[in-house]
Amino acid sequence: MIVPVELAERSYDVVLAEDARSDLASLIATRAPKAKVAALVTSKSLSEQPWFDLRSGIDQYILTVPEGELAKTLASFETLSEQLAELQLSRDDVIVGIGGGAVTDLAGFAAATYLRGIALVQVPTSLVGQVDAAIGGKTGVNLRAGKNLVGSFHQPIGVLCDFSTLLTMPERERLAGLGEVAKCWLLEGGFAAELSAVSFHDLIVLSVSLKAAIVREDEREGGRRALLNYGHTLAHALEKVALARDSEELRHGEAVAIGLAFAPRLAAALGRVDPSEIVRHDEVLLSLGLQSRIPVNFPTSSLLEAMSHDKKAHHDLTFVLGGAAGFETVRGVDRALVHDVLERFQGEP
Numbered sequence: 001m002i003v004p005v006e007l008a009e010r011s012y013d014v015v016l017a018e019d020a021r022s023d024l025a026s027l028i029a030t031r032a033p034k035a036k037v038a039a040l041v042t043s044k045s046l047s048e049q050p051w052f053d054l055r056s057g058i059d060q061y062i063l064t065v066p067e068g069e070l071a072k073t074l075a076s077f078e079t080l081s082e083q084l085a086e087l088q089l090s091r092d093d094v095i096v097g098i099g100g101g102a103v104t105d106l107a108g109f110a111a112a113t114y115l116r117g118i119a120l121v122q123v124p125t126s127l128v129g130q131v132d133a134a135i136g137g138k139t140g141v142n143l144r145a146g147k148n149l150v151g152s153f154h155q156p157i158g159v160l161c162d163f164s165t166l167l168t169m170p171e172r173e174r175l176a177g178l179g180e181v182a183k184c185w186l187l188e189g190g191f192a193a194e195l196s197a198v199s200f201h202d203l204i205v206l207s208v209s210l211k212a213a214i215v216r217e218d219e220r221e222g223g224r225r226a227l228l229n230y231g232h233t234l235a236h237a238l239e240k241v242a243l244a245r246d247s248e249e250l251r252h253g254e255a256v257a258i259g260l261a262f263a264p265r266l267a268a269a270l271g272r273v274d275p276s277e278i279v280r281h282d283e284v285l286l287s288l289g290l291q292s293r294i295p296v297n298f299p300t301s302s303l304l305e306a307m308s309h310d311k312k313a314h315h316d317l318t319f320v321l322g323g324a325a326g327f328e329t330v331r332g333v334d335r336a337l338v339h340d341v342l343e344r345f346q347g348e349p
C-alpha cells in the first residue's frame with residue numbers, strides 16, 4: 001500500500017508493507033541519487049532487533065542515540081550533529097531515522113539543520129511512529145520547559161512503514177500507538193461497533209491516509225493540521241507533568257487517550273456537542289483497550305498550569321473540540337470551566 005503525501009516539490013510516498021524496509025536502497029537511489037553516505041540513526045536496543053537488517057545501497061554508518069524520549073534532548077541533538085560532521089556527511093547524503101517517534105523526531109531535526117538541511121528517510125518502527133510521528137515533516141526535541149519546543153518542518157523524501165517491525169514492539173507501546181489511531185478514528189466520526197470489521201493494518205493505513213490528507217492541505221499547521229492535535233492539549237500537559245518526574249511514567253499515546261476522553265466532556269460542557277459524543281469516545285477508547293482516565297497523581301492545578309504553557313495555546317487555553325461545524329480549534333476556553341470539567345473527570349470511575 002502506498003499513501004502519497006502531495007506537497008509539490010516536497011511530495012513523497014509512505015510505503016506500508018510487511019517488508020517495506022527492503023525498499024530503502026531503491027528509495028535512496030531514486031530520490032537521493034547523488035548520496036554516497038547514509039547515517040542510520042537509531043537506538044542501541046533497536047539496532048539489536050531481528051529486523052534491523054537495513055541496507056541503504058551506499059556506505060552506511062549506524063549512529064545510536066539514547067532510548068525513547070531521552071533521545072529528544074538538545075544534548076543528544078548536539079552529539080548526533082557532531083557525529084554527522086565527523087562522518088563528513090555532505091549536502092547530497094542522507095539521514096535515515098529508524099525507530100519510534102522519539103528517534104524519528106530527533107533524526108528529522110538533525111536532517112533539517114545539519115548543513116541547513118539534508119535528505120531524510122524515515123523508517124518508523126513503533127505504531128505512533130507509523131501512524132503519526134514519521135509523517136508530515138514535524139521534527140524537534142524537548143526543552144525542560146516543555147515537549148517539542150525546538151524544532152523545524154522538514155519533509156522526508158520517503159517513509160517506510162514496515163509492519164513486521166511492529167512485531168517486536170512492547171505491548172505498552174502498541175497500546176500507546178492505539179491512542180493516535182483512536183484519535184483518527186474519532187476525528188473520522190467512527191463508532192466502536194465498526195472497529196471489529198477493520199484489521200490492525202487497515203487501521204494503520206486509515207490513520208496514515210487521514211494524516212497525509214490533512215498535511216497536504218496544511219503543511220505548516222496554519223489551520224486544518226491543528227485538528228491532528230485533537231486530545232493533545234491535555235495530553236501534552238500530562239506528559240509535561242510526568243516528564244518532570246520520570247520519562248517512563250506516561251507514553252505520548254497513553255496521554256493522548258486520556259486527552260481524547262476529556263475533549264468531548266469539555267465540548268459538552270461548552271454546549272458544543274451532544275453528551276452522546278462522550279459515550280462514542282469512551283466506547284472507542286475502551287474497545288481499543290485504552291485506559292482513558294487521569295491517574296490520581298496528576299493534580300488539576302499542575303495540569304492547568306502546564307496547559308497554559310502549551311506552545312499552541314497562544315497564552316490562553318486552546319483545545320481542538322467537536323462542534324456543529326465539525327472539529328475545530330477553540331481558543332480562549334474559560335479556565336474555571338476547564339478546571340471544573342477536569343475535576344469532575346478526575347472523579348469519574
Ligand SMILES: NC(=O)c1ccc[n+]([C@@H]2O[C@H](COP(=O)([O-])OP(=O)(O)OC[C@H]3O[C@@H](n4cnc5c(N)ncnc54)[C@H](O)[C@@H]3O)[C@@H](O)[C@H]2O)c1
Nearest residue numbers: 068069100101102125126128129132133138165168169252
Ligand atoms: N513529529 C510528529 O508529528 C509527532 C507526532 C506524534 C508523536 N511524536 C513524538 O513521538 C514520540 C513518541 O513516539 P513513540 O510512541 O514511538 O515512542 P518512542 O520513540 O519513545 O518509542 C517507545 C519505545 O519503544 C521502543 N520501540 C520502538 N519501536 C520498536 C520496535 N519495533 N520493537 C521494539 N521496541 C521498539 C523504543 O526503543 C522506545 O523504547 C514523542 O516524543 C512524541 O512527541 C511526534
